[in-house]
Amino acid sequence: MGQIVFGALAPHPPHLVYAANPPQNEPTAECGWETLRWGYERLADRLSTIEYDTIVVLSPHWQTYVGTHFLGVERFHSLSVDPIFPNLFRYRYDLTVDVPLAEQLCAAASEAGLVTKMMRNPDFRVDYGTIVSCHLTNPTWDKPIVSISSQRSAAFYSVEVMQEQMLALGRATARAIEASDRRVVLLASESLSHRHFVSEADIPEDMSREHITNHHQYLWDMKLIEMLRTGRTREVVDLMPEFTEQAVSESDSGALTWLISALSFPRYTAELYGYGTVIGTGNAVMGWVPREAR
């Protein structure tokens, strides 16, 4: 019987990969965003104590206005250039996909009444949100992944409609994993508050320029983190419409709602590995270890 062995809020600013200078990324940096990168190191340390087979990630940067899509090709290797920050992220990736699990997730989502699609085009370029979150969580890439698209119903309808769909997708995810033989790590790839600066320092990693866009965003970030740390996940979902709108949050992608639902609204403490801002946006790296997996 399969199991969710770990869940994480795993934001994807490409800056974090840039600052870490991995061999896959062409640009190089002197330093930068250490508090978040150290947070990811703590997450990776935590994960090294847990046995798992597959990482399943939901990314806001695979935007599919028609249905929820799942990567369905065994291997992808190509170059990912960030469309917004191409100066920072030009990353050669080579990854494998757990296609059987992707198909099971897709089928379970369809059974739950969601519109779905398997992505079978071998020329497809994997989105940078998926790549950044997976790289920072598991820099060795020694596990296959499944990437799930963001269906954008917050823009098309409302956060409430988006959440209904993401709660259903989360339940379907949990069901499909349970029915599989996989031990799975789930990643919600998103920032919390998400108002960017619209200019960049000449040295992008100049940390004297890095701070939250405004106090209001910071207050929202702290409120969310505190609720997640104290197991108030139902309240987080209830508050999501206000949070998403007022903090211009990347939670409009549905990733966090999906994760909370798949973890069955955890009331236990989320572990906080790090918080920091990236070009003004608020980012927390947090993890949940389900009781039955401890």
Next chain:
Amino acid sequence: MSDSDPTELEAPEPGTVYGLLVPGLPQPLLCPGAGAGYQRLHDAFAAARRQLLAHEPDLLLVYSTMWPSIIGHQIQADPQPEWVHVDELFHDLGSIPYRFRIDEGFAHQLRDALDARGLTARTVAYHGFPIDTGSVVALKLLNPDNSVPAVIISSNVYSDRAETVVVGKACRDAILAGGRRAAVVVVGTLSNRLFTDWIDPADDRIHSLKDDEWNRKILEFLGQGRLEDTAQLSREIHRQIRVPKVVNFKSMWFWSAVMGQHNQFDGEVFAYEALHGTGGAVVGLAPCGSGVGDKEFDEDDVEQFHGDRDVLA
């Protein structure tokens, strides 16, 4: 008797010699045969291309609403970008190999012109840069042989009217200063509400009657050459028929600003069809000496961008 040399041809006038609005969804390129409307759009691209070439442009300036940016505006400056593109939504329609001819020199002039008007702008020239589906579709269908060099400029997700109008003016500055004959291609849909389920392409239609009526009103204006009037309606269009993915419907602000902010055009609607529920139109505007109606300006005419004024949008 004139003493001018009759063999000496008059140099063509620089400026914005032609304007085009085209949809960026991939169906007209990848599966025109799947639906009669897709085929009509495909054919409209070809007709628009003929009109465009008749105006003898030496530059295609592409403004794509499907290329979002955050750090100001980005300008494609890779002289020969080459890739096999796959749309993130309609990936099952197939892959799109491309190789484009980008006017690198003009891209840099454009960046300087934006800079001179107080805007943040940068060129991008990286192998593998993900050129958006809309730009790829437009260039493949309008300029398949790369006979006219192109530049592509992004659309900032946060920019509203002032910034967008100034971007358009800066583009015009660069075109005039460079003595260029530019055809301006705006990539974007009218109403942008997609069906959120799969459809049979043969059954494609505009998502709602309201969207359809607004689209037809916009096309009535553009067909009469009333570009600035349409631009003045942008906020209302956004409220009525745009899924709010970005702060505002801004393509008409850009288009009018770069074309000179007036209504003096011969407009031609080559096609108007549904693309998975959205309003896809191919519209051409040729500058002419006269135009219908008068400007209905009720918004500031901004010359220099001084940054956000921190008003609540």
